[in-house]
Amino acid sequence: MLNNKTLFILLVLFCFNCKSNKEKEEQNTTYSDVVSVSAMKDVMWKGELFSKIQLDTIKPKKGLYGIGPEAYLRGEILINNGKTYVSRVLTDSTMTVEEITDAKAPFFVYANVNDWNTIELPRSVKSIKDLETFIDNQTKDQKRPFAFKLEGSISKATIHIQNLPEGTKVSSPKEAHQGQTNYQIENENVEIIGFFSTEHQGVFTHHDSFLHMHLITKNKKQMGHLDDAVFNEMSLLLPKS
Missing domain, CATH: 3.30.1330.80 (Hypothetical protein, similar to alpha- acetolactate decarboxylase; domain 2)
Structure with a gap:
């Protein structure tokens, strides 16, 4: 038979797991064929600049399209038919555009079409x-x-x-x-x-x-x-x- 201390620990773990699952569901939400990860307003108003998604984890790549900013707002990200591009500022008139597979974003929206x-x-x-x-x-x-x-x-x-x-x-x-x-x-x-x-x-x-x-x-x-x-x-x- 489980003692009170063990029951308490199990209850805490259960509640923590429920909370984590709820947060994950809120962070990644599917609307018909579109998946939204986190939200623009969380970046703008809450300062959540850190990565919420690493883009090489999205499957499948065939027909994949997505857009969002780079983590910490250091660039822009575009997925065009499975290829991920990141642009970053060089000067006020020049930029770099690179194909990068493991880009990270603080919010992102994507779909397979x-x-x-x-x-x-x-x-x-x-x-x-x-x-x-x-x-x-x-x-x-x-x-x-x-x-x-x-x-x-x-x-x-x-x-x-x-x-x-x-x-x-x-x-x-x-x-x-x-x-x-x-x-x-x-x-x-x-x-x-x-x-x-x-x-x-x-x-x-x-x-x-x-x-x-x-x-x-x-x-x-x-x-x-x-x-x-x-x-x-x-x-x-x-x-x-």
Whole structure:
């Protein structure tokens, strides 16, 4: 028969295990085909800059797409069809873009998509706000949230890379964006990986948008979070239902 001390220890271990499982469930949440790890708001407001996921642990790699910042906000991450790219600031006009398998992120969103429907983006869709409205109208009857792709040419775009000074403490979005460096892109062929949701502002989209997108140029020399764009000839790829 178990004594009181042993029963107490077992009870503590049971409670700890339940708490750990609950935290894990809250940290990694699946919505239809999309997996969200932690949340943007935890980085911005709570200063949780440390790694919540190591990206080489995500399986399978086939058809894998994902976006998020690098741990400690020292760069930007993009997974494009199973290949992981990390961009980092060199100067206010130059960057590095490397293919790195074991990148780490403080929050991240990803999905596996192997079958796409392709739509030619109407000429009337020029801005990110236009794109948000168009995607929303096109997908009223589809599962949400979802990943999407854009392929083609842009007239111009603004992307940024986070470059938080080492050792910086963060308790607000303003503090989190210290060191952020913006880059201008003109007349380039690009791929854009994005995620759409009307219900995850502050989780994997910003508080004022239903979209989160990272852009990479076809030559793989520039990559970052997409802030502004003027679209030219683009194809929109949406997951097949």
